[in-house]
Amino acid sequence: MHRHLAVYPGSFDPITCGHLDIARRAANIFEHLIVAVAEHSGKNMLFSTDERAELVRASVADLPNVEIRTFSGLLTDFVRQTGARVIIRGLRAVSDFEYEFSMSLMNSHLAPEIETMFLPTSEGYSFISSSMIKEVYRLGGDVGDTIPPCVLQALAGKYHS
Ligand code: COA
Numbered sequence: 001m002h003r004h005l006a007v008y009p010g011s012f013d014p015i016t017c018g019h020l021d022i023a024r025r026a027a028n029i030f031e032h033l034i035v036a037v038a039e040h041s042g043k044n045m046l047f048s049t050d051e052r053a054e055l056v057r058a059s060v061a062d063l064p065n066v067e068i069r070t071f072s073g074l075l076t077d078f079v080r081q082t083g084a085r086v087i088i089r090g091l092r093a094v095s096d097f098e099y100e101f102s103m104s105l106m107n108s109h110l111a112p113e114i115e116t117m118f119l120p121t122s123e124g125y126s127f128i129s130s131s132m133i134k135e136v137y138r139l140g141g142d143v144g145d146t147i148p149p150c151v152l153q154a155l156a157g158k159y160h161s
Helices: 017-029 049-059 075-082 094-110 130-138 149-160
Strands: 002-010 032-038 066-071 084-091 115-120
Touching: 002 017, 002 075, 017 032, 017 084, 017 115, 032 049, 032 075, 049 066, 049 149, 066 075, 075 084, 075 094, 084 094, 094 115, 130 149
Parallel strands: 002 032, 002 084, 032 066, 084 115
Antiparallel strands: none
16 A cells, blocks of 8 residues: 555546646645556547557656556556555536546445545636547637647647648
8 A cells, every 4th residue: 555656547538737737736745646547438539548648648747756557447446456545536616526526436435445535626727628628629729728739739630630
């Protein structure tokens, strides 16, 4: 069991400045943070697992205590394998609460020793979502200040190549 370790899971399709804000703040609290990119999360993904993990890796390159891993299957099984006791999730608005709360209850039913900790999303990022960014980009809107530069480049590769 590693008290200094936390896991921040998500589909990250793609990673946004909102995710990055949560990852940075969690990395300030814990000695080591694993950003866990889900291979399947029930969503229709634009980017492959490897592409999503690579974009996360490039976005957190300046954070030496952050490691990027991919996982399939149950999140709680993956977290147990790492030895972590904490799952980090960001909360943007009240609308996130119901989904996040039920997910945390199911996870603690499956693995009572693992706690979910919620970090409130910083004010400027509360309106961001990965699907909204993809839609606005596809329709020609400017999303440059809501995603890391490597993600902007990757979106251009997906939609303009
Ligand atoms: N700022 C801005 N936006 C944020 C944000 C933040 N801090 N945190 C999340 N978001 C947005 C994302 O952009 C994303 O938007 P989208 O819905 O438009 O794509 C959405 O909120 C949530 O996505 P993400 O944070 O990438 O995570 P997720 O909800 O897709 O991840 C898993 C879910 C992977 C954690 C969950 O499905 C899982 O654990 N899967 C493994 C299987 C399992 O164990 N299932 C049982 C779970 S009870």
